Amino acid sequence: MMPELGVIEGYFGRAWSWKERRDVIDRLAPAGYAFFHYAPKIDGKLRREWRQLHDDAETQNLQQFARHCAARHMRSGIGLTPYGAHLDFDRSARQELKAKIAHLDTIGIDDLVILFDDMRGDFVDLAERQAEIVDCAIGSSKASRFFMCPSYYSDDPLLDRVFGQRPESYLEKLGKLLDPAISVYWTGEEICSREFSIGHLASVAERLGRKPSLWDNYPVNDGPRMSNHLHLRSFTGRPAAVGPYLAHHAINPASQPILSCIPALTLPSCYAKDDAYSYSSEFLNAATNIGGAEFALMLQRDLHALEDRGRLGIAAEVTGFCRKYAAVDTPAAREIIDWLTGGYAITGEMLRTQ
Known part of the structure; x- marks a missing residue:
């Protein structure tokens, strides 16, 4: 149910x-x-x-x-x-x-x-x-x-x-x-x-x-x-x-x-x-729905970097990631670029004042 x-x-x-x-x-x-x-x-x-x-x-x-x-x-x-x-x-x-x-x-x-x-x-x-x-x-x-x-x-x-x-x-x-x-x-x-x-x-x-x-x-x-x-x-x-x-x-x-x-x-x-x-196939279906097949396959390959290593862990590779997702140019890809460049960073001050 x-x-x-x-x-x-x-x-x-x-x-x-x-x-x-x-x-x-x-x-x-x-x-x-x-x-x-x-x-x-x-x-x-x-x-x-x-x-x-x-x-x-x-x-x-x-x-x-x-x-x-x-x-x-x-x-x-x-x-x-x-x-x-x-x-x-x-x-x-x-x-x-x-x-x-x-x-x-x-x-x-x-x-x-x-x-x-x-x-x-x-x-x-x-x-x-x-x-x-x-x-x-x-x-x-x-x-x-x-x-x-x-x-x-x-x-x-x-x-x-x-x-x-x-x-x-x-x-x-x-x-x-x-x-x-x-x-x-x-x-x-x-x-x-x-x-x-x-x-x-x-x-x-x-x-x-x-x-x-x-x-x-x-x-x-x-x-x-x-x-x-x-x-x-x-x-x-x-x-x-x-x-x-x-x-x-x-x-x-x-x-x-x-x-x-x-x-x-x-x-x-x-x-x-x-x-x-099957969580892997469901991810691919959902990502395709959101950004298209090319974006979904790209994101699947980059899951470890973006989710596990994170922005700080891939700091030396940010330029390359930005270039790759800029070539796709979907709303979801633009969010990734915004995140990579610090647009979604959260500070302790936000937690204290919001």
């Missing part, structure tokens, strides 16, 4: 253009992707400056995005991170949140996503505070479906080292306090999980009181180290057998929108073909 597939645009760094988002939607909707949640870290009015409303031009872009999703039979959603609201959700903060939700309603989104990632969470009553905020948000929204992302969205101890020790039984409390209809995003045993198992997902479902919605951090490459690597290979470690244990499966794409579509196009086959799935 294939869960509902989607995209959660939740990366740090350089933003996609609205044309790039439309292009991604146009490529993935026919493959079976059913929703697109807009939540790039660079959009400060959805994060650190969430109390500010998008201006007229920004609002119009968001409205056009929602309409484009609808025209492709995809649900549109927006991810809002109410930074600091969990510290003191007083009357003023409550009114500001309602005003923000009312503005988002004018965009015409189908899904509202409330995010609590990337903030300190070492409060004994964190689950209660966040459940109150979510309850206020969904009670004010005209969206027809709701998601939330916990502060501790994985069992990975790295979250505790960075954001403080998670409260005892945090996930269990959150599951009991949230309306059962609210979907909860989860990244797996690690922040960037290499594989997913029935045992783990069943355990998370028991703790949450609902099937988790997978926030799959592949092919995202938005860290200072990861941004030096292109994530291009087909999906592996996502066996079809996990499908019945998931409410949704959303991928967090790479910084390169068109190249992201190569692995993205292999995920539906991962579920549909089950034991007949």
Whole structure:
């Protein structure tokens, strides 16, 4: 059974253009992707400056995005991170949140996503505070479906080292306090999980009181180290057998929108073909779909260099790679050249300020 597939645009760094988002939607909707949640870290009015409303031009872009999703039979959603609201959700903060939700309603989104990632969470009553905020948000929204992302969205101890020790039984409390209809995003045993198992997902479902919605951090490459690597290979470690244990499966794409579509196009086959799935042939099919046969064969030969060795590992060969992909001159090839020349580099400052 294939869960509902989607995209959660939740990366740090350089933003996609609205044309790039439309292009991604146009490529993935026919493959079976059913929703697109807009939540790039660079959009400060959805994060650190969430109390500010998008201006007229920004609002119009968001409205056009929602309409484009609808025209492709995809649900549109927006991810809002109410930074600091969990510290003191007083009357003023409550009114500001309602005003923000009312503005988002004018965009015409189908899904509202409330995010609590990337903030300190070492409060004994964190689950209660966040459940109150979510309850206020969904009670004010005209969206027809709701998601939330916990502060501790994985069992990975790295979250505790960075954001403080998670409260005892945090996930269990959150599951009991949230309306059962609210979907909860989860990244797996690690922040960037290499594989997913029935045992783990069943355990998370028991703790949450609902099937988790997978926030799959592949092919995202938005860290200072990861941004030096292109994530291009087909999906592996996502066996079809996990499908019945998931409410949704959303991928967090790479910084390169068109190249992201190569692995993205292999995920539906991962579920549909089950034991007949061949990740190498699926890669070649997807890369051909995105850039043509010549580009696909070239990329297949260069996978080790671009994905494993990375930009720093092939620094002495960059000029040659740029010349080779310039000769192909497709949108995907141009993204490779842009990446090779540092256009997608992520800094620590971006992680601290976005």
